[in-house]
Amino acid sequence: MAGHLAIRGEDWAKDGRPQTRPRGIIDGPNYPKSLEGPKYVGRRGLPSACQGVFMKDRVNVLCIGAGYVGGPTMAVIADRCPHVTVNVVDINAARIQAWQTDDLPIFEPGLLEVVKRARGRNLFFSTDIEAGIAAADIIFVSVNTPTKTFGEGAGRAADLQYWEKTARQILACSTNSKIVVEKSTLPVRTAEAMDRILNSNTRGLRFEVLSNPEFLAEGTAVKDLELPDRVLIGSHETPEGIRARKAVADIYATWVARERIIESSLWSAELSKLVANAFLAQRISSINAISALCELTEADVDEVAFAIGSDSRIGPRFLKASVGFGGSCFKKDILNLVYIAQSHGLDEVARYWEAVVRMNEWQETRFVRRMLAAMFNTVAGKKIAIFGFAFKAETGDTRESPALEVTKQLAAEHAHVVITDPKALDNARIDTAGLEGTIAFTPDPYEAARGAHAIAVLTEWNLYRDLDWARLLASMERPAFVFDGRNILDHHRLFDLGFNVFAIGKRPLRHV
């Protein structure tokens, strides 16, 4: 690799001694693994066995895309690595401005504390993408890769226009060689196209493209980043590629145990991200399929999930039956996998994974049908309180939230829907704008329930467990119904209070 982004390897003398003193910034396995906050390791304190060393005092990391993935990831890197300068840029000026205040653009437990420790020290937010690119040694690209809505592959393939535009911008603004890291989830072999675009230059610049997919889940992003199950870094299996991935591995090794940092080929890393999400979603669709059977056979889906999850080969996680999975990733990534399989002529593989998404859609529709059937086959003119609009608890994110589909279907049935949520009301307003029917919003669950015929719990916020359900019931129309789309409530207690209770994968508890 040329330029001042010299990565330890061939640039070092053949006798094994560095031509330049290793002015490392990156610590190896001896770095303290404590989670109590960052500790600066000065150059003098560096172990001699530094891996992948840049020939400069500090490494300059840039992240393009200050969203749910880029923002928290870079904040944790900056927090843990005071010796790395981290710049985060985005085309969205309002988002960047919010990152500079204490009212961050996304809600994540613990994130503000992490940002406040590093911001202004070695973590910076800006809209100056060009200057950021010019100064960077390593560029993480975390722009969105939504499902294509037009042309070939519409509804399934990933829309890579922002990615390609960003690659071209990196090329245009670079004056030195760089490592470019795919953080966004991308179809397998996207790096090939990136490689071609970036390395098509005639200026002698060399770009090493890596894949470092993100496995953080919303609501636990900081914890997932601070204590990850694994970090995956893929590269070309060339000496330059392997050196580049070791340089990025060294950044993570500041706080992640080496044995949790997995190195692989580029293609394995790209595909692993899609497959991880597909497997997680498949477990939910599997248990949701069984929930329908439970409701007809008087088996209890939570008992079944516990029984099968106790088998160490299956394990207990991601077996919680629900109204359906949401979030920006699962559906998008599975449809992307389906499209890739189809484009390779693997129709059986495509059909197999597509069924995971179809089962999820069916579960959402089934939930509404069950509401209708229980409420005497009509909800027209009835007030229905939706408890929770976020796609899961501890986030204000509503992307692909099952609550939107349920709201749409209830509104189409002419129900009067009142939505309450502690974090997601702003997004709920945007998502439901233009829907026919009457939809209202309130942060207060008691107000939402007043005069309602039914409550549908669609997000597993803890606060809903602890509400005064007798007070809620007293303010509702009779017969009063609760539909627990997350199985978080004490169903027998609610039944004893007087509610008709319908939970996922359980026998209904009804007075009428």
Ligand code: UDX
């Ligand atoms: C997104 C994708 O959804 C996910 O597949 C991928 O793995 C990472 O990026 P997320 O961070 O949740 O995840 O998306 P989002 O919150 O929309 O953030 C993307 C950011 O990129 C936005 O703030 C957007 O303004 C920015 N962006 C987009 C750019 O800065 N430049 C562009 O050209 C396009």
Ligand code: UDX
């Ligand atoms: C997911 C992956 O977990 C993460 O590794 C990846 O990087 C991004 O996609 P996220 O979408 O933030 O993360 O949330 P996750 O916790 O996976 O939940 C997704 C959806 O599945 C939520 O709607 C959640 O409520 C639902 N879910 C999850 C269930 O219905 N049952 C379960 O047992 C688990």
